[in-house]
Amino acid sequence: MNLLDVRNLCVRYGSEQTGVLAVDTVDLRIGQGEFVGLAGESGCGKTTLAMAIPNLLPEGATVVSGSVTFDGQDITHASEETLNSIRWKEISVIFQGALNALNPVKSVGWQIAEPMLAHDSGLSDKDALARARELLDAVGISKSRSSAYPHEFSGGMRQRVMIAMALACKPKLVIADEPITALDVMTQAQILDLLRSLSSSFDLSLLLISHDLSVLADTCDRVQVMYAGKAVESGSAETIFASADSSESAAHPYTNRLLKSYPNILHERVFIDGIPGYPPDLSLPQTGCRFAARCDQVQSVCRTQEPALIELHTNHFVACHFAEQVSR
Amino acid sequence: MNSSEALVVKDLTVEYALKSRTGRIQSRARAVDNVSFSIATGETLALVGESGSGKSSIANAIMRLVEPSVGSITVAGREVTSLSGRDLRESRRDYQMIFQDPFESIDPRRTVLDTVMESLIVSGIGETDAHRRERALAALESVGLTPAPKVGERFAHQLSGGQRQRVAIAAAMVLQPKLLVADEPVSMLDVSLRAGILRLMQKLGSDLDVACLFITHDLSLAWMYADRIAVLYLGRIVEEGAPADIIGNPKHPYTQALVSVIPIPERVNKTERTILTGEIPDSSHIPQGCRFHTRCPLYRALGEPASCRDSDPSLSGRAIHRVACHHSTEE
Numbered sequence: 001m002n003l004l005d006v007r008n009l010c011v012r013y014g015s016e017q018t019g020v021l022a023v024d025t026v027d028l029r030i031g032q033g034e035f036v037g038l039a040g041e042s043g044c045g046k047t048t049l050a051m052a053i054p055n056l057l058p059e060g061a062t063v064v065s066g067s068v069t070f071d072g073q074d075i076t077h078a079s080e081e082t083l084n085s086i087r088w089k090e091i092s093v094i095f096q097g098a099l100n101a102l103n104p105v106k107s108v109g110w111q112i113a114e115p116m117l118a119h120d121s122g123l124s125d126k127d128a129l130a131r132a133r134e135l136l137d138a139v140g141i142s143k144s145r146s147s148a149y150p151h152e153f154s155g156g157m158r159q160r161v162m163i164a165m166a167l168a169c170k171p172k173l174v175i176a177d178e179p180i181t182a183l184d185v186m187t188q189a190q191i192l193d194l195l196r197s198l199s200s201s202f203d204l205s206l207l208l209i210s211h212d213l214s215v216l217a218d219t220c221d222r223v224q225v226m227y228a229g230k231a232v233e234s235g236s237a238e239t240i241f242a243s244a245d246s247s248e249s250a251a252h253p254y255t256n257r258l259l260k261s262y263p264n265i266l267h268e269r270v271f272i273d274g275i276p277g278y279p280p281d282l283s284l285p286q287t288g289c290r291f292a293a294r295c296d297q298v299q300s301v302c303r304t305q306e307p308a309l310i311e312l313h314t315n316h317f318v319a320c321h322f323a324e325q326v327s328r
Numbered sequence: 329m330n331s332s333e334a335l336v337v338k339d340l341t342v343e344y345a346l347k348s349r350t351g352r353i354q355s356r357a358r359a360v361d362n363v364s365f366s367i368a369t370g371e372t373l374a375l376v377g378e379s380g381s382g383k384s385s386i387a388n389a390i391m392r393l394v395e396p397s398v399g400s401i402t403v404a405g406r407e408v409t410s411l412s413g414r415d416l417r418e419s420r421r422d423y424q425m426i427f428q429d430p431f432e433s434i435d436p437r438r439t440v441l442d443t444v445m446e447s448l449i450v451s452g453i454g455e456t457d458a459h460r461r462e463r464a465l466a467a468l469e470s471v472g473l474t475p476a477p478k479v480g481e482r483f484a485h486q487l488s489g490g491q492r493q494r495v496a497i498a499a500a501m502v503l504q505p506k507l508l509v510a511d512e513p514v515s516m517l518d519v520s521l522r523a524g525i526l527r528l529m530q531k532l533g534s535d536l537d538v539a540c541l542f543i544t545h546d547l548s549l550a551w552m553y554a555d556r557i558a559v560l561y562l563g564r565i566v567e568e569g570a571p572a573d574i575i576g577n578p579k580h581p582y583t584q585a586l587v588s589v590i591p592i593p594e595r596v597n598k599t600e601r602t603i604l605t606g607e608i609p610d611s612s613h614i615p616q617g618c619r620f621h622t623r624c625p626l627y628r629a630l631g632e633p634a635s636c637r638d639s640d641p642s643l644s645g646r647a648i649h650r651v652a653c654h655h656s657t658e659e
Contacts, residue, residue: 041518041519041520042518154607155379156607157607184378184379184545185378185545185546185547185586185589185590186378186585186586186589186603186604187378187607188589189589189601189603190603190604190605193603211518211519212519213519213593214591214592214593215591217591217592217593218591237593241593257520258519258520259593261519261520261522261523262519262548262549263548263549263551263552264548264592264593265548265551265575265587265590265592266592269551269552269571269572270552271523271526271527271530271552272522272523272526272552273523274519274520274521274522274523274524274527275520275521275523276524278488
């Protein structure tokens with residue numbers, strides 16, 4: 001059984017008449033201990049999908065249909081009370097822009113202790129602080145710094161504090177939304193390494209959101225790519241990042257274009273391709289494949305008929321009419 | 329001096345005074361420490377480093393946004409650090425900058441066309457407004473903001489991040505500068521849009537023969553985009569060379585670590601990565617001797633030789649590939 005099972009989820013911003021379906025009939029599954037990467041450009045719906053899981057959607061956003069099952073329990077329309085018992089304890093979130101998310105007037109030790117105290121009334125302040133110090137140690141910050149304030153820390157250190165906080169109540173699933181985007185390369189490597197090493201010691205599952213596919217390659221077991229509110233491809237990291245001549249590799253033209261959007265130092269030194277154009281305006285009705293306007297392999301059927309997400313190989317799903325013959 | 333050099337930076341040092349609450353200077357942070365480099369006409373040099381390496385301080389010193397403590401900066405044959413007033417204003421058209429954040433670098437109250445025309449007005453280019461308008465529209469066309477008269481009427485908030493960065497490029501390039509300083513020009517943009525912006529910078533740069541100082545923390549991007557790469561650590565260039573040499577044959581242990589953590593999907597053996605521990609030290613407390621020795625894997629592997637603690641290595645080696653390390657060849 002999967003730890004997380006999201007099925008046919010639709011999330012709308014705004015009203016039924018004028019609203020925008022930011023997430024349109026999307027599935028997402030995460031197994032116990034699995035690291036899943038969610039990729040796509042800004043506005044593709046990846047953050048909306050992730051925030052719908054613990055129902056932390058912003059005002060005006062509604063889950064229109066579909067279901068979220070976590071650890072066997074349907075939490076799609078769970079009460080706020082139920083969700084509060086799940087957030088932090090079962091599912092915790094490292095928010096985008098976390099570098100500014102810490103409270104500037106509280107010591108980092110206290111900030112890590114707070115969710116523990118909120119979820120365990122039997123816990124004393126002293127014990128919570130002691131555990132906060134252990135968590136700091138686990139994320140590579142000296143215990144002695146638990147009384148320091150966020151402004152005394154660098155960006156990388158603050159991100160470590162955010163990770164410690166996310167782990168405070170021993171959650172089963174951590175959702176990390178662009179956790180390394182604002183950090184330096186060496187610090188990025190340190191944080192990704194930390195997440196990997198913590199996964200075994202804390203028995204974690206992770207949903208890692210990033211617009212940068214290359215970041216997911218080293219970290220994730222499986223990758224799901226989204227485009228304009230739709231899941232267009234998902235598969236094991238080996239498959240998605242396999243070279244084009246492998247028997248099984250990324251099959252959606254969008255995924256392939258994303259893969260060519262960053263320089264690869266192992267290949268010949270060529271200019272990156274990027275993807276011309278912009279994603280479609282979702283407030284307008286969509287017909288056909290949503291990527292058709294930017295796809296260099298577009299055919300007439302693509303403009304009229306929406307491709308279904310099909311299982312191309314075992315556990316490799318693609319939504320493209322020509323998935324089997326996509327060339328790179 | 330060679331007249332084909334668009335930029336010559338010599339012995340540049342930038343210090344910031346750290347003051348107490350009463351305004352007394354307590355210590356000095358040396359963000360840039362005796363850095364020299366040059367860029368030929370039409371050439372692109374990438375300055376690569378982490379935050380705290382001094383790369384933005386170098387850019388700001390060239391743009392005369394901070395005063396250098398020591399050193400000279402020569403743009404297109406003119407020493408600019410001694411200029412002031414009218415001479416300084418006049419010199420500015422020769423060196424233009426593109427900032428990291430297109431959401432903050434464009435005046436929200438001006439239209440796109442006014443933003444580009446403002447560049448010309450400040451530099452005293454163009455006889456009449458009609459003349460300037462014509463040039464500004466041509467500049468908008470050249471950065472792909474078409475139809476220019478229509479896009480020109482928009483305000484920054486009506487544009488996407490990529491479009492804003494195009495406006496910034498148009499405002500810089502309309503002056504036909506000799507040097508473009510681009511400080512992380514694509515790091516705020518979606519990966520899918522980066523190529524378009526970089527291609528545009530490259531095309532305009534080669535059309536107008538503009539030299540470029542390309543500042544980035546992303547070594548793989550520098551490898552793809554630049555003609556030459558200089559790696560900065562704590563205010564000092566520690567290695568400089570051609571992109572193929574820096575990536576394929578890095579000599580400095582710091583560069584080697586940076587290359588090893590570039591995320592590559594096909595990298596089979598993941599254990600080859602060298603993740604440095606700790607963070608770049610504070611520039612008000614630069615370590616004695618080699619400034620990298622406190623984090624250097626080679627220093628530890630060699631049994632902590634005294635030379636690394638005692639003497640500050642300078643850039644040496646063949647002119648096309650230079651490295652500042654006492655032991656880089658001993659591997």
